[in-house]
Amino acid sequence: EDIASTCVYFKGESLLKMGKSVEAAKVFEEVKAKYPASTFYPYALLKLGSLYSDDSARTAEVLELYRTAAAKAGSARIGAEAVFQMAELHFKRKDYTQSAEAYKKLISQYPADSRSAEAKLQAGWANHHAGLYTDALNGAVEMLKGAVGDKKVEWVYLQANCERQLMKNDDAIQTYSRLLKEFPESPFAGAARYE
Numbered sequence: 001e002d003i004a005s006t007c008v009y010f011k012g013e014s015l016l017k018m019g020k021s022v023e024a025a026k027v028f029e030e031v032k033a034k035y036p037a038s039t040f041y042p043y044a045l046l047k048l049g050s051l052y053s054d055d056s057a058r059t060a061e062v063l064e065l066y067r068t069a070a071a072k073a074g075s076a077r078i079g080a081e082a083v084f085q086m087a088e089l090h091f092k093r094k095d096y097t098q099s100a101e102a103y104k105k106l107i108s109q110y111p112a113d114s115r116s117a118e119a120k121l122q123a124g125w126a127n128h129h130a131g132l133y134t135d136a137l138n139g140a141v142e143m144l145k146g147a148v149g150d151k152k153v154e155w156v157y158l159q160a161n162c163e164r165q166l167m168k169n170d171d172a173i174q175t176y177s178r179l180l181k182e183f184p185e186s187p188f189a190g191a192a193r194y195e
Contacts, residue, residue, distance in 0.1 A: 005031060005038035012047065025051045042078045045069035046085065053089055062089060080110035084119060091122060096129035103127075121151060124158050128165075137162035153179060157188040164195060 012027035024047070031044035049065040052058045063086060070082035087102035103123030107116045120143060127136035140159035147155050160175035176192040183189065 001035065002038065005035035005040050008035070009038070009040035009044055012044065016047070021051055036072075039074055042069040042072045042074065042082070045072075046078070046081060049082075049085055049089075053085075053092075056093070059089065059093060076110055076113060080106060080113035080115045083110070084115040087119065087123070087126070091126055094129075096126050100126040100130045100132055100135070121154060121158075124155070128158060128162060133162045133165040137166065153183040153186045153188055156183070157192060160192065160195065 008027060009031050012024045012031065015021075015024035015027060028044040028047045028051070031038065031040055032048065035041055035044075045065045046069050049062045049069070052062050052065070066082045066086040066089070070079050070086075073079035073082060083102055083106040087099050087106060090096070090099035090102055100123065103119050103126055106113075106119055107123060110116050120139065124136045124139045124143070127133070127139065137159060140155050140162060144152065144155050144159065156175060156179045160172050160179060163169075163172035163175055172195070176195050179186070179192045180189055
């Protein structure tokens with residue numbers, strides 16, 4: 001059974017690499033149906049989630065695939081990936097409250113995983129869009145302590161927006177001004193001027 005599940009899973013991987021996603025999905029469905037005890041079971045669920053995620057009619061199914069993959073993950077890496085994908089899908093579907101919760105779970109349960117570091121800015125925006133302005137502001141202030149490059153300007157913009165939403169208008173003006181002074185050519189400069 002172990003060898004069979006491995007072979008079936010890698011058949012699906014091969015079909016994916018050949019651009020045959022419909023056939024690959026059928027193979028990953030076979031792993032899901034026949035080999036729930038396999039090491040490759042959560043990997044197959046992640047692949048199915050990825051293949052089905054663009055179909056909005058399948059959102060509930062995809063989220064269940066990711067939840068099951070997280071629950072059956074044989075490693076922290078798989079668990080983190082499943083939770084990250086849930087958070088991303090909720091964000092894409094504009095369900096910002098659920099997205100913020102999933103990002104929070106990712107960052108708290110898997111702090112050492114690369115997806116946690118990658119997700120922090122998106123988590124900040126999920127909090128912002130969910131109306132969790134204090135959480136988003138606290139995250140922005142913390143991340144700005146070490147932020148550099150392209151991400152820094154977006155953290156500054158997020159901070160200013162949160163300050164404005166929290167009616168900290170003087171702080172928001174200073175933060176928007178900081179953005180315009182430090183990053184006058186950034187894509188956020190026009191919005192900062194407007195605010």
